Amino acid sequence: MSRRIILTVLMTAFVCLGASAQRWAAKTNLLYWAATTPNIGAEVALGKHSTLGATVNWNPWTIGSDNKIQHWFVRPEYRYWFSAPYTRFFLGLHAMGGGFEVGGFKLPLLGRLAHPEPTDEERKALIARAKEYLPMRVDYWSGIMGLTPTGLKITSARTRFGSCSGKNSLCFSWRLMQYPREAIDYVVAHELAHIRHHDHSPAFYALIERYMPDWRERMKLLKE
Numbered sequence: 001m002s003r004r005i006i007l008t009v010l011m012t013a014f015v016c017l018g019a020s021a022q023r024w025a026a027k028t029n030l031l032y033w034a035a036t037t038p039n040i041g042a043e044v045a046l047g048k049h050s051t052l053g054a055t056v057n058w059n060p061w062t063i064g065s066d067n068k069i070q071h072w073f074v075r076p077e078y079r080y081w082f083s084a085p086y087t088r089f090f091l092g093l094h095a096m097g098g099g100f101e102v103g104g105f106k107l108p109l110l111g112r113l114a115h116p117e118p119t120d121e122e123r124k125a126l127i128a129r130a131k132e133y134l135p136m137r138v139d140y141w142s143g144i145m146g147l148t149p150t151g152l153k154i155t156s157a158r159t160r161f162g163s164c165s166g167k168n169s170l171c172f173s174w175r176l177m178q179y180p181r182e183a184i185d186y187v188v189a190h191e192l193a194h195i196r197h198h199d200h201s202p203a204f205y206a207l208i209e210r211y212m213p214d215w216r217e218r219m220k221l222l223k224e
Contacts (some may be wrong), residue, residue, distance in 0.1 A: 022086045026052070034060055034206035037071075045085040053077050057098070062167045073098025099200075123174075130154050138170065145211050147195045161222065162187045164194035179222060186218035 025043040032039045035057060043053030046058045054076045061070065077094035081087065118126060131154055142148050151169035170191050176184055189212050197204035207216050 003130070021156075025051075025086060027053075027055070032057060035059075040096070043079075043086075048084065049081050051081065051085045051090075051116045071098060118178075119129040126177045127154065130172065130177045132185075133177065134172050134188070137185060138192070139187035141185065141188050141192055141211075145192050145207075146191065147192045149192065150194060151162045162200070164191045166198065168195045182218045186212065186215055189215070 018040070023045045027043070028043040031037050035120065037057055038059070039055060039057040041055035042055060043051050045051050050067050054074065056072075058072045059070055066079065073096055075094050075096040077092050078086075079090045081090045081091040083089070135152055138149065138152055149164070149168055149170040153169075153171045155171050155173050156175075157163075157171070158172040158175070161173050161176045171189065172191070176187055189208055192206055193207045194209060205215075212218070
C-alpha cells in the first residue's frame with residue numbers, strides 16, 4: 001500500500017570512452033535487467049560539446065502472490081562534454097521523475113516503529129480481535145462501495161497493513177488493530193478500491209474519496 005512519487009535534479013560527472021564522430025547513442029543497464037527491470041535509453045548530440053538523452057525504467061512485476069517492488073521512472077539528462085560528445089569527461093544535469101510501490105517484504109531495519117513489538121499474549125489478543133473485527137469492517141465498506149472481495153485473510157505482515165491480490169482476495173495484518181478505527185477503515189476501503197483499480201491511479205483515489213472524503217487525514221493516523 002506504499003506509493004511514492006519522486007522528482008530529483010542532480011548533477012553528475014563521469015568518464016566515457018567512445019567515437020568522437022558519433023551522433024546518436026542507445027544504452028541499457030544490464031544490472032537493472034538482472035533485477036527484472038527493463039530499461040532503455042537514447043542520447044543525441046546537440047553540438048560540439050553537448051548531448052541530450054533520456055532513460056526509461058519500468059518494473060511491473062509481482063513476486064509470488066503479494067510481494068512487489070514495482071516502479072517506473074523517466075530521467076532526461078543534459079551533458080556537457082569537455083572534448084567531443086561521447087568521449088572522455090562530461091558534466092551532466094538530469095531530472096528524474098517516477099513512482100514506486102513496495103509491499104509484502106519483511107524489512108527489519110525499515111519496519112514500522114510507531115508501535116513496539118507486542119508480547120506473545122498481546123499478539124494473540126490482537127490476532128483474535130483482528131479475526132473478529134476486520135471481517136465486519138470489510139462487510140460494512142463492501143456494502144457501501146459495492147465491491148466484494150473473493151476472500152479475506154489475516155496475516156502477520158510488518159511493513160504492509162493490507163493488500164489485494166490479482167484475484168481480488170484481501171489480506172490484512174493483525175498489527176492494524178494497534179491503530180484507531182478511522183485508520184483501520186481507511187485501509188479496508190483502500191484495499192476494496194483495488195478490486196476495481198489494481199493500481200494507484202487518479203481514478204483509484206477518486207473512488208476512495210467518493211466514499212471517504214477525509215481519507216488523507218485517516219491515512220496520517222497510520223504514521224503516528
